[in-house]
Amino acid sequence: MVWERSMNKLSRGLSSSQIRKPRPPSLVSLDLIDEWSSTFTHSHSPPIQKSINNDSARIIDGRSAAEEIKSSIAVEVSRMKESIGKVPGLAVILVGQRRDSLAYVRNKIMACHEVGFRFSIAELPESCTEDDVCDALSNYNKDASIHGILVQLPLPQHFDEGKILNVLSLEKDVDGFHPLNIGNLAIQGREPLFIPCTAKGCIELLLSSDVEIVGKRAVVIGRSNIVGLPTFLLLQRHHATVSIVHAYSENPEIITREADILVAAAGVPNLVRGSWLKPGAVVLDVGINPIEDPESEHGYRLIGDVCFEEAVRIASAVTPVPGGVGPMTVAMLLLNTLEAAKRALCFT
């Protein structure tokens, strides 16, 4: 079974006595890598239904929602430029040459150009030191033309992500990953300076699709710091009844089947099958998994964490991959950067 390997990994990596040990010296010592293994790869996915019946789910078009948001951002940028002669600036720090990171950064550059933002990038070799990254961050912290900074994650393994993110100026943390931001997202009565982009994009898609959130059962699959956790926190701030399913959850399909709103962010292609879904559920698929496809231009194509062909017959609404949550994430990054610039420049 798909989950067994995770549990075996757990028992190999961390004995149950370690986990049960009263007053463990640290929480970090309990941390486990959420490696989801799956027998459901693309090769096992069912044949694509070319014709979908009339009961098929509404496709939530993240691309057009993102375009709409970008258009309104572009209008704001023009107004800012005309009024005070300045535009929002976004800086990215990229370490190494990961193919997926390069693709994400390319998307961000294009999006900045589209809306009229200034864009700057610091490209560092994989062999650079933490101090090199911190120096680049400090420079951008001081640069008044830069209002948002992000460090493209993941960093190479030997880097201390926490230490580096601590250097980043809170006012420019447009990814919203600083622990103070996460704390303020979690605590009722508090306001984070920035809401992490994918979580914000998911909620925007629900709101713009008129999906009722208050009181509804929401399940988030995956508890990553950058997607699962903030999405949980934001759904809860919107008064959903939220559960997080992760690689060590027993019977994940049972709890997932209770979700009125499902956010799949495990990073496992086709993990969520039709049988995991409650009929009529709204499904947001955050997964962007490249799988080999000799017929496509680059030799691969992207699929989500949700088996789309099955979901579309059971859910009431579903986001496609690509063209769903992905474009919204970029739009939210632009929105956060616009907010940061307005705040820094006292422009309303």
Place this chain on the structure above:
Amino acid sequence: MVWERSMNKLSRGLSSSQIRKPRPPSLVSLDLIDEWSSTFTHSHSPPIQKSINNDSARIIDGRSAAEEIKSSIAVEVSRMKESIGKVPGLAVILVGQRRDSLAYVRNKIMACHEVGFRFSIAELPESCTEDDVCDALSNYNKDASIHGILVQLPLPQHFDEGKILNVLSLEKDVDGFHPLNIGNLAIQGREPLFIPCTAKGCIELLLSSDVEIVGKRAVVIGRSNIVGLPTFLLLQRHHATVSIVHAYSENPEIITREADILVAAAGVPNLVRGSWLKPGAVVLDVGINPIEDPESEHGYRLIGDVCFEEAVRIASAVTPVPGGVGPMTVAMLLLNTLEAAKRALCFT
């Protein structure tokens, strides 16, 4: 039905268009008061079963677990005193004269005396200003004989709790309520300086009772900043599959019935009935609700959020009220203060 009033309150207090409004100006504007109304008061509770059958749940004895922890703290305090001539110091800031707050503070004073801590209290009248509270905090921040400070919550309504807690030195925040602490509790790979006491007490009770947490379904009822939220976060760091049920949750009894581990922290007497429990569940009752009782010495007695007499016949283990989570909360406060003192004094 018990939940209807909450939902009505919601529709009165906040229109659905407000909640659905895309890109709300702030998260705080979405916040709702989680007022749980209940028809299940003590007067409706079933007659107490004087004789409990053999299938009854194990009673998790928080009082004796707390005594054990306090004993080991007292040993550490002696060692510290002998070795460096210093003892941990705890300071409490108390505003006003709430009866429950006075009782909690009394417990803390007694506990400090028991283990040999220095204790200091700043009692301020309800009519004092935020600046008065901040001044008291600043003084304790600077006082080298004080290693832990807590502001007894709740503060009178006109106070900005967030603003006041921001003044508190992170290194002395033994309640663990600072957003940076909460953020570091939430984020995998990060370590909070302090774990909020009730959440920590709950996990300690589970660990010391040999309850398996990894992969199990856990439900936390109540999403308060001081109990529900940190308990959720800590259970998740221990790899449970966690859901939070709150006053706006639809069908709370259905999700609660799925819990292998239930933490009830709604503040509603007898909210959780036997029919809400999965047979064999482990139930931690955080509620401490005073109800009138002419037969008891003070004219009232304390009951929990869980209908104990019903729970004991269905659960496999349950904490009593009083004598369950409450004493553990105080013990964890002492433990956090001991840790703070050790850190400040570089004593290992």
